[in-house]
Amino acid sequence: MTAELDAIAQKMVADGKGILAADESTSTIKKRFDAIGVESTEDNRRDYRELLFRSQAMQKYISGVILFDETIRQKAKDGTPLVALIQQAGAIPGIKVDAGAKPMPLCPGETITEGLDGLAGRLKEYYDLGARFAKWRAVIDIGAGIPSYPAVRANAHALARYAALCQEANIVPIVEPEVLMDGDHDIDTCYRVTEWVLKTTFEELYYQRIRHEGMVLKPNMVVPGKKCPKQASVAEVAEKTVRLLKTCVPSAVPGIAFLSGGQSDEEATAHLDAMVKHGGLPWKLTYSYGRALQAAPQKAWSGKAENVAAAQAAFDHRAHMNSLAALGQWTTEVERKAA
Numbered sequence: 001m002t003a004e005l006d007a008i009a010q011k012m013v014a015d016g017k018g019i020l021a022a023d024e025s026t027s028t029i030k031k032r033f034d035a036i037g038v039e040s041t042e043d044n045r046r047d048y049r050e051l052l053f054r055s056q057a058m059q060k061y062i063s064g065v066i067l068f069d070e071t072i073r074q075k076a077k078d079g080t081p082l083v084a085l086i087q088q089a090g091a092i093p094g095i096k097v098d099a100g101a102k103p104m105p106l107c108p109g110e111t112i113t114e115g116l117d118g119l120a121g122r123l124k125e126y127y128d129l130g131a132r133f134a135k136w137r138a139v140i141d142i143g144a145g146i147p148s149y150p151a152v153r154a155n156a157h158a159l160a161r162y163a164a165l166c167q168e169a170n171i172v173p174i175v176e177p178e179v180l181m182d183g184d185h186d187i188d189t190c191y192r193v194t195e196w197v198l199k200t201t202f203e204e205l206y207y208q209r210i211r212h213e214g215m216v217l218k219p220n221m222v223v224p225g226k227k228c229p230k231q232a233s234v235a236e237v238a239e240k241t242v243r244l245l246k247t248c249v250p251s252a253v254p255g256i257a258f259l260s261g262g263q264s265d266e267e268a269t270a271h272l273d274a275m276v277k278h279g280g281l282p283w284k285l286t287y288s289y290g291r292a293l294q295a296a297p298q299k300a301w302s303g304k305a306e307n308v309a310a311a312q313a314a315f316d317h318r319a320h321m322n323s324l325a326a327l328g329q330w331t332t333e334v335e336r337k338a339a
């Protein structure tokens with residue numbers, strides 16, 4: 001059991017490959033579709049995800065795909081289960097299992113991620129549907145007086161409870177404590193809050209007996225808030241993120257797959273590349289991007305069947321650039337030439 005878990009975790013962070021986060025909830029995908037003028041119907045959501053899963057990038061650059069409950073049960077237009085398309089490309093199907101971030105009682109402005117009740121049963125069903133890893137996202141916001149101790153502690157505890165349920169079900173947990181980049185805080189505030197969140201998360205993981213070899217961490221990078229007047233260079237983000245992760249993440253963890261969190265496509269690629277170029281890291285670094293992998297293909301597709309090839313080309317390009325970044329081989333020249 002532990003050997004299988006560890007092998008899946010290692011495959012998720014295989015050299016030059018990363019994870020496609022395509023697990024937008026029905027309300028989030030509606031927002032993305034609204035932006036490109038596409039109605040969010042079940043068929044449109046299927047058509048869009050099918051085009052991603054049938055692209056070249058899947059075999060070359062994608063180790064796993066995080067799915068939403070609806071998608072893991074859907075079939076492609078020709079009747080093939082979408083899960084089978086992912087498996088045929090050599091990638092691993094995964095599943096988002098949290099029930100979303102809900103207002104946290106007595107902690108105004110903060111959230112607690114729900115979804116532990118009945119999770120053992122759901123994990124068993126997802127395993128039978130083909131899922132070999134899962135995702136749970138805790139959300140920590142930075143603002144006046146927040147985050148608070150109860151919110152950091154409760155979210156870390158829920159992540160650890162989820163991770164334990166996953167490992168018992170033979171599913172690799174992606175542990176995602178996301179410190180948001182909304183707001184006007186500076187990069188050092190992001191550093192301090194992320195340090196607190198990661199230290200607390202690994203403490204809770206320890207108390208819930210999580211096997212570090214059989215998990216993947218999905219953190220935010222250390223970046224200033226979007227509204228901070230002082231933005232940071234690629235070198236500063238890379239240096240501070242690597243320093244922080246070295247102080248917080250045990251080397252038994254096989255890999256760290258970052259979220260993009262609202263960074264532009266190219267920023268997310270450049271930051272990953274600069275961190276990998278640091279070298280001498282005890283774990284693999286790669287991507288588990290949602291927006292930074294899908295913004296370009298969504299725009300190219302715009303809901304039209306005649307744009308499918310262009311959308312796939314846009315996805316191939318972005319995934320290729322991130323694959324190079326995960327190998328520390330990306331440059332702006334390569335980006336321009338391949339565009």
Ligand code: 13P
Pocket residue numbers: 021137176259260261262288289290291292
């Ligand atoms: P972004 O890369 O768009 O932040 O999404 C990743 C994700 O899975 C968030 O939970």
